[in-house]
Amino acid sequence: MKIKINNKECSFNKGETIIQIADRNGIHIPRFCYHDKLSIAANCRMCLVEQVGINKPQPACSTPAMEDQEYFTKSELASNSQKNTMEFLLINHPLDCPVCDQGGMCELQDQALMHGRVKSRYEQEKRIVMDYKIGPLITTNMTRCIHCTRCVRFGEEIAGIKEFGAFGRGEGMEIRTYLKSAIDSPMSGNMIDICPVGALNAAPSHMKGRTWELEEVKHISSHDCVGSNMDLHVLDNSVFRVVPHENKKINEVWISDRDRFSYEAMEHTDRVKKPIAKINGRHVEVEWEQAFEIIYEKINKVKFNKSAGFVSANSTVEEQYLFQKWLREININNIDHRVSQNKFEYEDELIFPKIDINIEEIENIESVLLIDSNITYEQPILSHKIRKAYLKNAKINSIHSYSYNYNFDINNSFLVNPNQLAETLIDIVEYLTIITINDKSLKKFTIPDGIKKKFKGLSNKKIIEISNDILTKNSLIILGSNLKNHPDYAFFKILIDIISTLTKSNKAYLGNNSNEAGAYLTGCLPNKTEALRGIKNNGLNVYDSIIGNMECYIIYNLELIDFYYYSELKNSLEQAKFVLGFQNFITEEEKSYYDVILPLATIFESPGTFINIEGQWQSFVQACQPHHDSKEGWKILTKLRSIFGANVENSLDYIDILNEVDSSIRDYKPFENLEYKNIDIKNNSHNGSLIRSGGSSNYYIDNIVRRATSLNNVSLSKNSISVNRRTLEQNNIDMSKNKVLVKQGENSLLAELIIDENVSDDCIYIINSNKEHYDLGKQYEPIIIENV
């Protein structure tokens, strides 16, 4: 089918609107309310164009094209209408462009130049709208608002949480939050981008720089396993603002608030500014050369088999590759990155983040089963894709130990104690085994005896419904990253492999880190090297290394609180002869454990590559020069290799490293399904007692977001614990008191009590990210609750 726009013949598909066709053909039609990711509102009337044969101008955004129609976007009728709309929009607009953040990238300003009258004929008083604080991320200047309702629609349609509404009517209509409440959805920052004027601004960069002074550098997000694409706006060698970079296959035009505002950490006072060494018992700043000398001397004194190195799953592929290479070159084989993992029984079951389909395809899935995943907050972009599937009528089910808030509705929700998660999954396996008994394609497939032994008869109705949904539909099973430190994590993975085989469904294992896949593939593991090749001398995993009291520990871009075995690690570090850290940041408390700390450039100050959950390699360039005296990780590690005698070319630069990594692991096809082995089933869950559960606050997951001031002001984690009523009753807790005492081993904590029915039975839900909780004990371990 064809229409003509400005005499140009354009073909179109049924249902397309004039603006879509024009956009595709490079014909510009002005617009404010139209946004191709949002529903059509047709309220700004800026896109009015002339349709031949009709004397009224037609809104291009909402007019569907019909065969053989003819349109003009710049005829007298069209441009007069656009000029009129512009004049109307400006009568109540403050025209304060010189002091507006949006100046220079403002759609209104651009249109005004093109379509506005030179002088305003409006002389009456302008509307003034009072502003109030809506949280630490967005500042408002609502007098500038032109009521396009993009932000309102964004909340309703994309974020799934309607935070802004349009209140009142007529000229008095105001875009506001209900009761002036703060915005807290994990994607709220996108409203700043879609606001066509300067009514919504990024608070951290508000009034701090002008658009035309900035340099734009493409970057990859580092706070989840998706790898959103973004543009860093750089001013004076600092990141000034972060905006999405469109990638249709991953993040479309959105990014999470975490990715948008984490850059603030760069300037945090915890930054390690110069190399630090402990000399005569005191930590002093030293020059790089001196630091290298100390390292060379100390490391040569310790036993290599009594040394261990841990690297962050947020570091780049290049750093991880060089890190393990350096250590292996000097015969340190105790290498690991799985610092938050609890048990290491199934060493061959590699549980790195992966997904069987492309991120893009999630929106076409018909049913999703979430397993203990707080996905809306932990993986905002993936959650958005699920929301899209939900809006296309996908059924979303969830088995969880806490009833999380999602931005889609849950069809069947099953709340279980974390100890019973494995049992619940076994129930599903049992039901599916019966249902699929006649499926010939599964003839060769056998369920491990260990699992069969646990079958106990037909299960709960909800479980049957959930199972049927996975079986009958094109489905996706998602294992949440929250469970990483559950003792049965590997077992869950095996069960999910079985379920997905039985139901021919897709699965995804989520991770909180940006490059966990990279850490696996580069061989940051005790028993695997580059491209996951086996090695002769298997090293110790992180747990064994910690309790094995090493003489030397090398810790790369990880804070001690990132470790599941936090207190054990602190013990071992105290006794070690030499502890070396590569760090962006250090706290006074953690500093005391180190002998040498090297200042590491942050991801914004270094080039690098991340491998996302799909297995995609995404490289980025350096956005700023390293701050202070810090250096890029790849440079430090290359230098260390050469100091320790490796044959490294002097002129080696970053691209050479990238090429080397690439050629060393490129051949490995990381995401083919591994056959699971017929293993002995161990169920590690502690039975019979109360158990501690809980996750981290979103803005706590890594060393960078932890220090992003504005993000951290969004939600302060309180010293509180949440328990449901039944559990409290069974433990004879006085619910009229607002404080309780909890104990793990010898440690105890006095905390505020929150009665919360979202918590499963026999569970004490404690957020890990509060400082006061660090020393209490571990997740998924027994806990006792008492009256004060």
Add this chain to the structure above:
Amino acid sequence: MMEDKIRINELCYSTLSSDKPNTFETYVDQGGYSTWKKIVSSSMSKKEIIELVLKSGLRGRGGAGFPTGRKWSFINQDSEDIKYLVCNADESEPGTCKDRDILRYNPHALIEGMLIASYAIGAEVAYCYLRGEFIDDVYSTFKTALYDAYDNKLIGKNILNSNINIELHDLIGAGAYIVGEETAMLESIEGKKGFPRFKPPFPAVKGLFGRPTIINNVETLASIPKIIENGPEWFNSVGTKDSPGFKCFSVSGHVNKPGNYEIPLGTPFKKLLDLAGGMKNGKKIKAVIPGGSSVPVVPGEIMLETNMDYESITKAGSLLGSGAVIIMDEDTNMVEVIHRIARFYYSESCGQCTPCREGTGWMYKIIDKILKGNGTLEDLKTLESIPNMISGSTICALGDAAAMPVESFIKNYKEEFLNYIKTQEEVVDNNYTNNKEFVMQQK
């Protein structure tokens, strides 16, 4: 048309001849519900009914005057989809009070009309949306009538053992002129703000809850039973070729006997004025707004030569609209009147689309300035240009409704505006320095 005696109140107001006009008994005594019973006993097909309505030439009485039969025929009868009928009882066009009197005096005609319409378009659920302000007034009259009809098995499941099911529900608004616009009404029924929807899609394709929906005015629907009962020819026997039948006119303003008069279309305005008792205090007529405050004003002399039908009024430069005839005498201050009208649209714009949201306020503020004696010629020029900037570029017709009166008031009574500006000339120096330029021009 008979020359001397006007046929009055024969259709929607026919029960007024009785002492208890709104009771079920009165309505049935006058032959009410016989059409519905006939239809239910399946002596008439949907197509036949629509055919009769088409033939009668009945035009929508809500304001737009769209032929009712044609509107009904837009419904795709073959689709299995759920369909809805909505009765627009949001009567709120300034000057209009005819629907309230139908609800008050002849609610059963409306109910029967809704049943017939629902049946004809294949709707099993119909809603009657009354404006919120009726909540302690005619709303209860209507509800009583509805219960009576339910009690008599004329509505509901398996109506009179015919296997026909039609539920008819009463709904109540909460104060918003815009909800009278049909798609805003659908939004309001769905429990949202009354923001008109953009068209296409039209309600007949995608209306209430996304289903095909027909929306008709109270008077339109209340006319249906008698039209079917007496036949289109009866209806056609009065009125003109393009405006057949009877129409209720709400006559208000400077007349001795303001009120609702249901008369044949095409009746000379003069006769209607006579019916309404003539001009109050024997004053001369100055101007008439013939179809509710949204339509252009017509000078009295022209109106006296005009007949009350769609074509004649269009020829006189205005619109028949909802049939609200507002009559003004020689002493009326036209700037004050348009000030009041402009204030109304300014308050009632829903705020959704730019030209109406910003334009209604702008017009009102300029008129206010002029009325206060602070206006300039430049202001008047700006004011004159705004209606044209709004018209035709908004989502719904409220934009046009706000623009037309302003345009016509200036066109017909410009000297009154100028008078305000001229008086202002004398006091100009103190307050309005930026008017100096204009003052110079004037001198």
Add this chain to the structure above:
Amino acid sequence: MENMNSYNIPGEICNKINKWLLKFPSNEKKPAIIYGLHQIQKESKYIQSAHVDALAEFLNVEKIDVYEIAAFYSMFELDKVGKHTISVCTNVSCMLNGSDEILSYLEKKLKIKVGCSSDKFFLKDERECLAACAGAPMMQVNHKYYENLTKQKIDEIIRDLDDGR
């Protein structure tokens, strides 16, 4: 809108709302927002935040959606108002018949400006035509119609309200 801490919708109103919902497809809850607010306002005179919250929870809709409705429709009062609401229509037909005089007579008599409220009376700024143009000038008192007003008639109406308490 005033903040109020907590409010439980009385059982009787809950029943009414549930009955009202039967008019709509079973998954549609929003259509009862307007009706619910009317019922609550009838009891509480004006809408406060806890009313909005309670109704949203009862209907399982977003609070912001309820509030948008309360702020859009002019019959919902978001600020404290007196016992009796008086709305004098001041639109064209009534204006032509002297509604401005009626209004200022009432302002003086009740000692409140239009748009304001005393404990006893709320003189609503009614700009919308109330569809009784043939009975102009007219007013609504607690949503009851009083047409063809004169000063004397107003005196009587107010006296009745005063007596009726």
